[in-house]
Amino acid sequence: MLAVLRNTVYAKLFGAQVIALLGTGLLTIALGLLAFDIAGGDAGLVMGMAMTIKMVAYVAVAPVISALLSHVPRKPLLITSDIVRATVALCLPFVTEAWQIYVLIFLLQAASATFTPAFQALIPSVLPDERQYTRALSLSRLAYDLESLLSPMLAAALLTVISYHNLFAGTVVGFIGSAVLVSLTRFPVIEPPNTSGFFDRLTRGARAFWALPELRGLLALNLVVATTTAMVIVNTVVLVKADLARSQADVAILLAANGAGSMIVALSMPKLLDRLPDRRVMLWGAAALPMALLAAAVVLKWGTGPAQWYGLIGIWLVIGMATSTILTPSSRLLQRNSDDQSRPAIFAAQFSLSHACFLVTYPLAGTLGALIGLPATALVLVVIGILGMALAFATWRTRTSQPTPPVEATSTASPRKQ
Known part of the structure; x- marks a missing residue:
């Protein structure tokens, strides 16, 4: 899998991704501490609002920016977003x-909603x-999972010698480092898309998801x-601390188990996809x-003692x-159903539509968890998950995964560099 880093262009871009991810991880921890300083016992409300603003920015900004800046070259777009x-x-x-905090988080996440789909x-x-x-997708998935494990450890080590305010400096270094690596990279020459109206550019990605069966199925899988990501992210702390009365270390253990599962699949995915259709x-x-x-839900309702915990x-x-079996190959579907000109709009649509699903399930998992308890909340999310699974199976009723022509495809980009 590491052989893909022999491509020097990709190696620099991957380095930019890793540095920015570490900066983002430090930012998340520092932001929580800042919220506690400002709001005290209401810090959870501040963080909840900040995360909601993050999702709203992701859903609303990505397709709009993609449409507005469709003719802007990728390199200055990525560098400006990092700055x-x-x-x-x-x-x-x-x-x-x-x-x-709310204003700055919106600006930051709007920049991320510009950077990530374009990248x-x-x-x-x-x-x-x-x-x-x-192999690049597996490496990227691995980077995300390692960041979720390493950033808290790095932050904990740094907080023993510095104030949490200085963690923001680490975030700044991460984004500036990403911008520098992007600026040093020779990008492929990609012809700008054909001239069209703003509304056409704004809806191009969403229309592709509606028109192409592979992408409709991917939307259902999002x-x-x-559903399960909401249960893990929103309710793991509540599950461990409140329902099971266990320690903060056990919160980390449960989240680490989730990350470890994702990393195991990310490492094996290239060989698996060499043999099986994605x-x-x-x-x-x-x-x-x-x-x-x-x-x-069953273990939470009826499990007891160590068996419940290990279960x-x-x-x-x-x-x-x-x-990880869904997220790692998903970009292959986007790549297969697009060309160089339509790809930014389609990736922006995936970014926006996938986060729209989180915008529904995150507050649902948190609200229902408080009102009806975690076992019942898990069952509600199971029903939603089964609905999405059924839609994906129905959409992908054919046995093979054949490429589908991209919507409004245009000429292939020249291999020359700039």
Whole structure:
């Protein structure tokens, strides 16, 4: 899998991704501490609002920015996004009111909603060979999972010698480092898309998801992933601390099990996809996620003692594995159903539509968890997950995963560099 890093263009872009991810991880931890300083016992409300603003920015901004800036070259777009993110992170230590956090978080996440889809849409042009691209996807998935494990450890180590305000400096360094690496990279020459009206550009990605069966199925799988991810992200702390009365270390253990499952699959995915169609692999994951969540409801309701705890660790591991079987190959579908000109709009649509699913399931998981308890909440999410799985199976009723012509495809990009 590491052989893909022999491509120097991709190696620099991957380095930019890793550095920015570490900066983002430090930002998340520092932001929570800042919220506690400002709001005290209401810090949870501040963070909840900040995360909601993040999702709203992801859903609303990505397709709009993609449409507005469709003719802007990728390199200056990515560099500017990183500079905006670094500037916002530089301002956060001076915040004194909750509303200031909300404004800055919106600006930061709007810049991320600009950077991430454009970055993801660029990689297929850098690695046109599908085998290499698959290995790059696995490496990217691994980077996300490692960041979720390493950032808290790095932050904990840094907080023993510095104030949490200085963690924002690490975030700034991460985004500036990403911008520098992007600036040093020779991008493929990609012809700008054909001139069209703003509304046409705004809706191009969403129309592709509606028109192309592979992408309709992927949209349904986004909903399946959102159900279990919401249970893990929103309710793991409540489950461990309140329902099981265990320690903070056990919260980390349960989340680490989820991340470990994802990493196991990410490492094995290239060889698996060399032998099996990606849609079949993704549907396996779609079937496994509601079953795992149903098992969690059973263990939470009737499990006791060590068997309950170890059962949950195993279930969180399986959820991580099944989630990765969907997320890791998903960009292959986007790549296959697009060309260099339509790809930014399609990747932006995936970014927006997938986060729209989270915008539904995150508050649902939190609200229902408080009102009806975690076992019943898991069952509600199971029903939603089964609905998404059924839609994906119905959409992908053919046995093979054949490429579908991209919507409004245009000429292939020249291999020349700039």
